[in-house]
Amino acid sequence: MLELKNVSKSFGSNVVLKDISLQIDTGEIVSILGPSGCGKTTLLNVILGLTDLTSGQIFFDGESLSNVPMKKRGFNIVFQDFALFPNLNAYENIVYGLRNNPQASTMQEVRDLIDLLDLEKHLNKRIDELSGGQKQRVAIARTLVMKPRLLLLDEPLSALDGMIKESIKARIKQIARQFNLTTVIVTHDPEEALSLSDKVLILNGGLISQYADPLSIVHKPANTFIKDFILRQLTIKRDNIFRLFNTEIAA
Template identity: 40%
Template structure:
């Protein structure tokens, strides 16, 4: 086992692209670290820097506390598994596994191959060519080839992305069990939050080459440092709404424009909100922070709390059901509360992240005769927002009027809630949603967390 670390690791490519931007990580011996983030955030580049396949522009890679920047891949004693299986089609499974050993015919090597193949459940396929195997079996062969040298660390670059969904959960468990059984230090790259949350000892979230947050999966999920982490971790995706804080004597509210969230003023966790009076915020609501309370008319919602219109939870949202996605044991219900989603500039979710609306990326006057640009202009209405934006009166103050961004869900709602089956709500039904205060996430205009007590 080895400890792997990076110290302000930076990689800038020749074209000026900053792939990795001063990332500092520490992986303890035997620990399973998952690098999570959207495509293009620098995850695979970090892995290649750890393996010695790329040279850092600045910063350092450390192995067992020693700077390893000029070490060869062989000296680092790491095994890397790529998204592409990279198997030799003209060799058998046994020969592919033996390839790193350079001497596949020695009796000791043959025994080692059989041992590794049995561990990964592919012993009966050793004589077959890889082209006759399923995707899951090929990935197991790639894993076997990586571990046959008994490396000190595993570097896994989205190894399950090409696997059918039905096999992914099985292989996910197998990879985790293999790493822990061998007590091998592992760095695993993925864009799949389910893989990240279920496999990791430590979870590092990246965006545009920069480390956003690192910690145990439960901590990163439950206590996100910024709005990007909160939005990226959440299935279905976290609902991000525009709002403002108003703190009055004996009363604290979150104004969402169409309605307000009345927060319990005597709750000690909310005492710090008073200093954010009148500030614009992003309100993040995960599906597990909401639960159906009742219809406005007081009729019980199946699977809900059964609260009536006069006996509702203190913190509630009202909305109209737009879409019900039945998953069998439960449903995802999209509810339109009349709120507006936060703009991409606040959510940090877009890649790339333009400062302007997509329509405004077109030329001011599309050149005549340019068919592609004219086609885009027809598809995307070319409009300009007035500057400064107009204001509108709401219950608690004046707000800029925002045009809805094209990021709204296709389901037509601005929040989503999980509802257990049977007896699901119907589109058009009005629901009251109870909001769990301890799961309410607030972020300031820069996207940083406003922490409750």
Template identity: 40%
Template structure:
């Protein structure tokens, strides 16, 4: 539906976006994820028409809309700040952009949209009389009221507290699927992107580092940068010593080394939930529990492993962690299938 071709944007000497190619398919929910300053909001503003690219094209169903103003594109936008008019009721805010409809039809459409987001009984309240979550629903209803071709969400949940944010991301995703509207969302919250999206596009330094289904980015990251940003990761530095063997500290670990030659200096990553604790004294790798942090269903276990020369973070179901104590020594297993190898930083390779 939307095709971005070689989008480049500069602000003075700084290149914010460099040659971005991206397609949005009909009915798809795509999240632009990345750290602050990576260019994700600028890219959304270019799609919207608020910003103009220095180079490249924005195509909609094959038609070049690169120079169209935002008003001509008919995209719905929900901003981080909601941007509601404080002197208008919820109903008036939602109906504000329906100027092409007769007044009675516009009011009926606004009422329909407020009912859709569960605020039929709040239509005569002003924004100051609504909670943050309710204001967000009004902003969403206003964006959807003109039946937009594309829905754009700019950090829509960042101003909400954790519980409301979790509820709203479920509601927005359900509504998007019900309406079948193509949606592009900007977020720096990885949990948000993984939970809501059909596809996640990770931006770094103005370029696409990787894009794909949420599970693909989490389980098959293309680089250490992606692996470190999408989910938590333990990092261990070592060297490939033979086919299928990597030395980390004084320990030898089994893992897939097919992408590296023997002697290569590598960075090994393993997810906290993939590590396993063992009972008994016979374990080849042993570690000391330094700290336990209870997080409801999950307990984080910080361990110090001398053999690996590193601290490791484990995540266990709290029921499994209930018998652990700080200072305790336990065996540790790093399953070969859970270990991922990446290129070591240049400074490490030079030192080796």
């Protein structure tokens, strides 16, 4: 379980996160959602250990991480731009981390991940020969071979559309379930957050505006901001939301 207690982060006089407290259970998929500048990426970086806390505490399975450096937390992130090595082919990117930590995964486990993500026919391709969806799957595979205790995804679907986006969403869900892997996702897209996650954390101005399961957010928005930010945007994609929840959205 990941637990944040009264987490705050300031950059000089700019307060980005204010008194964030929440729990994420093992194996849950949680999306962090909110408008630009609300603190989504800063919160992700604080969990990862890339950014230090100003105040508060972070625990994972009861262990305090507040003073644990990023490399020792055992968390891994898939960045929005994939951050793949252009001089290496797809397979070399996937196994790159095993150079310094060969015991993380066996070759059979690597092959199993390649099969799970349907990458076999793309292994010898250069990165510039891969589609956006293929790059995303390579980036996810490269992260998973290191067996992270927590998977962090920064806007994993922002560069994708249509069936490719739906395919990657399905694979993220499958991976989280199969490996019982706690997964935290930053996204700006309400539909994406609601359809992909067990719970959604909505930030506004560095504060928690609502933290609940998707149905509760749709049917019981906590405040006017949630109604404006979530429901009005979802009206544009109403048919998709009907399909997700098989029910009507209250006006």
